[in-house]
Amino acid sequence: MHNFKITRREMDFCGRPLxxxxxxxxxxxxxxxxxxxxxxxxxxxxxxxxxxxxxxDFFPLTVDYIEKMYAAGKVPGGFFKREAKPTTDATLMARVxxxxxxxxxxxxxxxxxxxxxxVLAFDGVTDPATLGVFGASLALSISDIPFHGxxxxxxxxxxxxxxxxxxxxxxxAEKSKMNLTxxxxxxxxxxxxxxxxxxxxxIMLDGVYAGHEEIKKLxxxxxxxxxxxxxxxxDVILPIMPKEIMDKVESTCGAKIAxxxxxxxxxxxxxxxxxxxxxxxxxxTAENEEEFLENEKIYAAAFEELLxxxxxESILTKHHRVDGRGLDDIRxxxxxxxxxxxVHGSALFTRGETQSLGTITLAGGTAExxxxxxxxxxxxxxxxxxxxxxxxxxxxxxxxxxxRRELGHGNLAERALKAVLPDKELFPYTIRIVADTLExxxxxxxASICSGCLAMMxxxxxxxxxxxxxxxxxxxxxxxxxxLTDIMGLEDHLGDMDFKCAxxxxxxxxxxxxxxxxxxxxxxxRIALEKARVARNSILDIxxxxxxxxxxxLSASAPRIESFKVPIEKIGEIIGPxxxxxxxxxxxxxxxxxxQDDGTVRILSPDKTSITKAKDIIKGxxxxxxxxxxxxxxxxxxxxxxxxxKISGSKEGMVHVSQMHASRINHPLDMVKMxxxxxxxxxxMDKGKLSLTMKGVEGNPEPDxxxxxxxxxxxxxxxxxxxxxxxxxHDGGRNDRFRR
Numbered sequence: 001m002h003n004f005k006i007t008r009r010e011m012d013f014c015g016r017p018l019x020x021x022x023x024x025x026x027x028x029x030x031x032x033x034x035x036x037x038x039x040x041x042x043x044x045x046x047x048x049x050x051x052x053x054x055x056x057d058f059f060p061l062t063v064d065y066i067e068k069m070y071a072a073g074k075v076p077g078g079f080f081k082r083e084a085k086p087t088t089d090a091t092l093m094a095r096v097x098x099x100x101x102x103x104x105x106x107x108x109x110x111x112x113x114x115x116x117x118x119v120l121a122f123d124g125v126t127d128p129a130t131l132g133v134f135g136a137s138l139a140l141s142i143s144d145i146p147f148h149g150x151x152x153x154x155x156x157x158x159x160x161x162x163x164x165x166x167x168x169x170x171x172x173a174e175k176s177k178m179n180l181t182x183x184x185x186x187x188x189x190x191x192x193x194x195x196x197x198x199x200x201x202x203i204m205l206d207g208v209y210a211g212h213e214e215i216k217k218l219x220x221x222x223x224x225x226x227x228x229x230x231x232x233x234x235d236v237i238l239p240i241m242p243k244e245i246m247d248k249v250e251s252t253c254g255a256k257i258a259x260x261x262x263x264x265x266x267x268x269x270x271x272x273x274x275x276x277x278x279x280x281x282x283x284x285t286a287e288n289e290e291e292f293l294e295n296e297k298i299y300a301a302a303f304e305e306l307l308x309x310x311x312x313e314s315i316l317t318k319h320h321r322v323d324g325r326g327l328d329d330i331r332x333x334x335x336x337x338x339x340x341x342x343v344h345g346s347a348l349f350t351r352g353e354t355q356s357l358g359t360i361t362l363a364g365g366t367a368e369x370x371x372x373x374x375x376x377x378x379x380x381x382x383x384x385x386x387x388x389x390x391x392x393x394x395x396x397x398x399x400x401x402x403x404r405r406e407l408g409h410g411n412l413a414e415r416a417l418k419a420v421l422p423d424k425e426l427f428p429y430t431i432r433i434v435a436d437t438l439e440x441x442x443x444x445x446x447a448s449i450c451s452g453c454l455a456m457m458x459x460x461x462x463x464x465x466x467x468x469x470x471x472x473x474x475x476x477x478x479x480x481x482x483x484l485t486d487i488m489g490l491e492d493h494l495g496d497m498d499f500k501c502a503x504x505x506x507x508x509x510x511x512x513x514x515x516x517x518x519x520x521x522x523x524x525x526r527i528a529l530e531k532a533r534v535a536r537n538s539i540l541d542i543x544x545x546x547x548x549x550x551x552x553x554l555s556a557s558a559p560r561i562e563s564f565k566v567p568i569e570k571i572g573e574i575i576g577p578x579x580x581x582x583x584x585x586x587x588x589x590x591x592x593x594x595x596q597d598d599g600t601v602r603i604l605s606p607d608k609t610s611i612t613k614a615k616d617i618i619k620g621x622x623x624x625x626x627x628x629x630x631x632x633x634x635x636x637x638x639x640x641x642x643x644x645x646k647i648s649g650s651k652e653g654m655v656h657v658s659q660m661h662a663s664r665i666n667h668p669l670d671m672v673k674m675x676x677x678x679x680x681x682x683x684x685m686d687k688g689k690l691s692l693t694m695k696g697v698e699g700n701p702e703p704d705x706x707x708x709x710x711x712x713x714x715x716x717x718x719x720x721x722x723x724x725x726x727x728x729x730h731d732g733g734r735n736d737r738f739r740r
Contacts, residue, residue, distance in 0.1 A: 007229040009221060013037070014154075014166040014214060016126060020221065022142060022229060031143025031231075035131050039123035041071075044135035048145045049112040052236075057301075060112040061102055065094040065132065071122040072374040087373045088407055093117075093129045095408045096153070099514050100133045100183035100191040101140065104148040108238040113145060122374045125168040130155050133183045133191075138222050144231040148518060151190055152218035153183035156211040158199065163210040169375065178204070180511075182211040186219050188519020195415035198465070198507035201529040209522060241302060245295065249302040253280050257303075258310050264323050266353045266441045266489065267394060277303050308494045315475045316482055321491070323352075328485040330470070330535055335450070335546035337458035344558040345459020347546075349451035352488060353441035355392075358451030359434050360459045362558045364604035365594030367430040382421055384433040386410030386448055392440045409445035410435070413469075416449045416502035416510035417456070420464040427462060428563040428602050442488040443471035449502050449510075450543065457547050460554040467509055468539040469502030472528045476517065483527050485535050499525075501532035505540060559592075559604045562611050566622035568599045573621050581621070589614035620648025625682040625690065630697065635676045643668045645680055645692060653690030655680060660694050661703055670707035671700075 006023040019036040026032035029045040053060050067090050069076045069083060076083055086094070097115065105113070115136045119128045133153030140147040157167040157176035164171065172179055180194035189208060196204060253276050260272030280303060284292040292299065314320045319327055331352030340346040345360040368379040386409045390397035413435060421431070433455065435448035446469030453467045473487035474497035484491055492498055497520060500512045513525075554560070566574065574595065575582045586593055591605040591614045601618060603611045625631070631647035638644075642656040655678075657665050665671055672678060679699040683691040694700050 005229075007225060009224065011217075011221065013217065016166075020138065020225065022225070029139075029143075030145050031139040031141070033135055033138045033142070035135050035138075036121075037128075037131055038126040039121060040119075040126040040128050040131070041121035042128050042131050042135055043118045043120055044131075044139045045116050045118075046136070046139040046143050046145055047114050048143075048234075052110040053112055054110065056110055057297075059102065059105055059109055061098060061105070061115075062113070063094045063098040063101075063115045063136070064117070065090045065097065065129075066116065066118045067128075067374050068119055069374070071119045071128075072124070074374070077372060087371075088411075089371075089373055091404055091407050092411055093132055095404055096129070096181060096183075096191065096193055097132045097136050099193075100151060100153060101136055101147070101149070103190060103516050103518060104151065106146050106148070106236065106238055109146060109236060111145075111236065113140075115139065119374065124375070125170075126166075127155065127169060127172075128374070129181075130166050134218050134222075138225060141222050141226050142230045144234045146233050146236055149185065150219050150222035150226070151183055151185045152215045152222070153181060153191070154211045154214050154218075156180040156182060156207045158196075158203065158207060163207055165211055165214045178207055180204070180207050180211065182208050182215070184212050184215050185519055186216060188521060189513070189525065190515055190519050192511055192513035193412075194511045195419065196503075196508050196510070197419050198504050198509060200507050201526075201533055204508050204511060205522070205526060205529060208525065239298075239301070241305065242295075242298065245298055246302045246305070248284070249280060249299060250306055252283060253277070253303060254306060254310070257307050258314075261307070261311050261314065261322050262320070262324065269322065269490070273307065311490065311494050312475050312477070315484070315491075316477060316480060319482065321484070323488060325486075327482060328531060328535070330486045330538060331488070333539060333542045335454060335543050337454055337547055342557050344555045345455040345457075345461070347451050347454030347458055349447050349454060350439075351443070351447055351450075351486070353439055354444050354447050355437070355439035356444060356447035356451040357436045357438055358448065358453075358455035359436075360452075360455045360461065361432045361434075362459070362461075362554070363430045363432070364559070364561060364592050365428075365430065365596070365602055366592065367432070381424065381430045382414070382418055383431075384410050384414035384417065384435060384448070384452060386413060386435045386437070386445065388437045388440065388444065392437045392444070409448065412445050412500065412502075412510055412512050413448040413452060416467055416469060417452055417463075419509040420467055420504065422462045422464065425563070428561050428600075429461075431456070431461065440489070442490075442492050443469075443486065443500070445469070446471050446500055446502065450539065454543060454547060457550040458555075459558065460551040462550050465504040465506065466540055466543055467502055467504055468536050468543060469500060469510070470532050470535040470539065472499045472501070472532055472535075473497055474499070474515075474520065474524065474528070476520075476524075481524065483524065483531055485531050497524075497528075499528045499532070501529065501536065503533075503536055505537060557606070559606050560608060560611060561602050561604045562615055563600060563602045564615070564619075565599045566601055566618065568597075570622035571595055571597075571599065574601075574618055585614050585617050589617070593618075616648060620651040624685055625651075625653075627682055627684045629682045630679065631682070631692075632677055632679045632699070635672050635674055635678060638668050638672070638674060640667060643672055643678075645678055647680065647692075651690065653680070653682070653692040655692045655694050659683075659692070661700075662695055663703065665703055666707065666709070671703045676701070 004024045008021040010019050016038040021034045025034050026045050029047050031046040033044050035042050137149045137151045141150045154165050157164040157172050158178035159175045177197040183191040256276035263269040334350040336348045339348045343359050344362045347358045349356050368381050386406050433452040437444045449469040473484040473491050473495040475482050476496045496517045497515045502510045589610045591603050591610050594602045603614050605611050633645045633647040636644050636646045642654050644652050679697045680692040681697050
């Protein structure tokens, strides 16, 4: 029997028991932790390669968030019945963890690190994503991997005017006006990801720090764990820039870099940087080729460090940005709509050298996206797809599957716009937005929000309010810092923060923050939020000059949808055996029909007449006529006891011979023949059958005075069995007994 050396802690955290354990599972990883929160369980591991990746100029960190379907008692779909690629939500959660922990590794660290979070049990209440940042940090902190933690993450909701930390699934989905994920350490915040329903900057800021108070408790728990079972960190040799090489590069290229850094155009500026670097390579190769080739990467790193130093120093001390703008100036913006014919809505949003083409497509319920993860399967009727092709940054490259970055940017834009969508009952469309980045020099995700919003308004989607987005940055050295409005690509690359904020004039709908330092203060965040508010309103003014409100009518090319409800028990009749009835309606009317389990029927077609025709047929099947309601329709069947008339497209009712005319009728054929159009009035339902009358209804024929007299007379209606059928012909049965 194994003698496991287990370290275990338990605590109550936000109303649920939290159990943390290490020493039993996955012991060959550098660090591993088993975490149970409520009845949701995750296993988090952290491993590190023994050697550094010398040929890489970035930190090779990989984070995988793996949802085991057995955790929720589900079998994976598909032919192979095993987990395949991660869901979009799992990929987004992996990004949240990556963005939170990446800044906390040593500068220049190049050993490959792999963090894996396996969801082993899911109780349907506790979101395993709330354990992601906490678990990753704890696994890294107790391992021998260099890591400047610990940190933790929580989810914050805003329910009935109060903040709720780590609410359950139903609360965050149905009651909360905020879905905020925040990560931080003992003293500062390192990552934010959120959506909101037009909340103020102050509420969002308070929400962040309400979460931070609970984060401190998880950090203290990690400190206790590290003190008990933490491993000594390995010694990693980090690259040191030789002073003599830095001095050589600065004396040769410093002035050229400083000059190139203030060139306005992105491509022109990059060309100047490339020329300066090429001149450096040529000069040092000529002087001592062997020495240069031996230290080529060090020279390149020195050049990059000089570029970073000159740009940051200029902004921080002189408030001079590379494109000549002031700290709070927004780049030139151009908004255009109706860029493309035939599509249901289109817009082109250009800010500086960032350009996004937004298009919308409107469809019915069949176009909803089915989401099948650990939660119960559900459908999305609004989704935004963000694309970032290589040509948008002037590069040649292969266009492959959608990457993590594109999923993340698209999700942020989708969250920002979702808050202002019309209610499904008022606008029962599935809405797809595609945001194609055509040019990029910073903040293409915020441009996607603007282009998507403009496209929806141009297409006639009755959104509640326009939405715009802006990205702010930070340059910080010690206690000295400046916050930049509308950062461009170079400022993002060389800066310390990327703070994206989107919303309406009334409040924030989405917010995201990533940093490259170990944390920022509340004051910095408050300044960034206020600058974002001012900039957002300025952009909304420019968008309003292009289109101030959604158009009243949909695009001519967009389908029309009519939505109504039918009794649930009638759904089977509308569909018919093997779908025969609904297929015939679709084919005869040339429409799309979507029927929900709650009885909601949506009919979609570009042609209003086709929708009306299909609607009348369906209502005729599903809705029983009210007493006294008038109809007209053809005679479809004639019996001695009466006639059957087809009304409302497909529903049939019977007019008893005694209800055909005020005078006595010997036989229905004395008054009508097959196919005649007659006018009838509803008498209501009788044992599930519709009874009609022609008495007193104008427009009906009169009895034929020359009708033959030898037709058998009928005095009583036929008896019906429980299935509504006739029990034999009327000239047999109990009426014959009366005659005898």
